[in-house]
Amino acid sequence: MRTKTLAIVGCGKLANIVAEALIKGLLPDYKLIGTYSRTFEKAENIAKKIQDLNLNYTCKPCHSLEELLNLKPDYIVETASPTSLRELALPALKNGSSIVTLSIGAFADNDFYEKVKETATENGTRVHLASGAIGGFDVLRTVSLMEESEVTFKTKKGPNSLKNTEVYDDALQTEEREVFKGDASEAIALFPTRVNVAVAAALASTGPENVKVSINSIPDFVGDDHRIEIKSDQIHAIIDVYSKTAKIAGWSVVNTLRNITSPIAF
Ligand SMILES: NC(=O)C1=CN([C@@H]2O[C@H](COP(=O)(O)OP(=O)(O)OC[C@H]3O[C@@H](n4cnc5c(N)ncnc54)[C@H](OP(=O)(O)O)[C@@H]3O)[C@@H](O)[C@H]2O)C=CC1
Numbered sequence: 001m002r003t004k005t006l007a008i009v010g011c012g013k014l015a016n017i018v019a020e021a022l023i024k025g026l027l028p029d030y031k032l033i034g035t036y037s038r039t040f041e042k043a044e045n046i047a048k049k050i051q052d053l054n055l056n057y058t059c060k061p062c063h064s065l066e067e068l069l070n071l072k073p074d075y076i077v078e079t080a081s082p083t084s085l086r087e088l089a090l091p092a093l094k095n096g097s098s099i100v101t102l103s104i105g106a107f108a109d110n111d112f113y114e115k116v117k118e119t120a121t122e123n124g125t126r127v128h129l130a131s132g133a134i135g136g137f138d139v140l141r142t143v144s145l146m147e148e149s150e151v152t153f154k155t156k157k158g159p160n161s162l163k164n165t166e167v168y169d170d171a172l173q174t175e176e177r178e179v180f181k182g183d184a185s186e187a188i189a190l191f192p193t194r195v196n197v198a199v200a201a202a203l204a205s206t207g208p209e210n211v212k213v214s215i216n217s218i219p220d221f222v223g224d225d226h227r228i229e230i231k232s233d234q235i236h237a238i239i240d241v242y243s244k245t246a247k248i249a250g251w252s253v254v255n256t257l258r259n260i261t262s263p264i265a266f
């Protein structure tokens with residue numbers, strides 16, 4: 001398979017996991033040719049790590065999305081935010097770049113989701129939703145094809161990860177509480193960068209307005225636990241993923257990129 005060119009948008013913690021995996025040789029089918037982040041130095045940091053390898057290509061830190069798109073990467077890894085995905089998806093897909101994204105919450109907006117599908121189809125490009133901090137998209141999608149189902153999504157978080165949201169108050173440090181109950185669209189509207197996983201599970205199954213989401217704050221809880229349950233006439237499946245940190249989400253991008261070029265796809 002021809003080597004694919006790759007670019008990264010949003011050069012924070014998860015992007016660095018992807019870059020380190022590439023440096024370790026885990027993404028042999030890709031050349032990382034460009035980086036872009038709101039803070040230029042962060043794009044430079046990753047680009048420098050690649051340049052220091054003295055490979056036969058250049059990794060360019062970009063000052064704007066437009067500059068990055070001009071590099072015409074085959075794939076763009078988006079590890080910035082749902083707002084960033086909204087900004088880049090259509091221009092990237094029209095530019096001939098497929099996208100691997102973690103900011104799946106942006107697709108809770110059905111009009112945007114449909115426009116993305118249409119644009120990708122028209123331009124022969126694709127959007128890959130990385131599994132992030134959850135998994136089981138295969139079983140969710142398969143059951144949804146088979147028959148009607150009900151899907152619930154229950155998350156446990158520590159109170160500190162809810163700071164700077166409107167549900168946070170200091171009492172959460174000592175008392176367990178359900179801080180949100182609603183559907184996946186309402187959840188991402190309230191927590192724009194914290195429940196991409198709920199929208200991802202919903203898109204893989206019954207849709208953001210049909211998946212019932214519950215978020216529970218537990219004192220001293222470290223990490224996140226996401227429990228997805230799908231029930232239909234024939235199937236009852238539970239996908240429960242605890243992660244101490246969000247690193248699994250960065251690794252899921254590496255896994256997705258490997259799957260794209262692998263002769264055996266999972
Ligand atoms: N699906 C999933 O399971 C998960 C999804 N996520 C998603 O992944 C994203 C990245 O997570 P993480 O790496 O931990 O976060 P970080 O904050 O460490 O990194 C995000 C980076 O993207 C940059 N950025 C933010 N907005 C924009 C923008 N509009 N244009 C360009 N750059 C931008 C940030 O700005 P700057 O350069 O100024 O620092 C920062 O460097 C999260 O926002 C979340 O949406 C996260 C965890 C799990």
Ligand SMILES: O=C([O-])CC(=O)C(=O)O
Pocket residue numbers: 132133193194195196197198224245246249
């Ligand atoms: O890390 C997690 O558990 C989930 C997360 O941030 C997201 O879905 O945006």
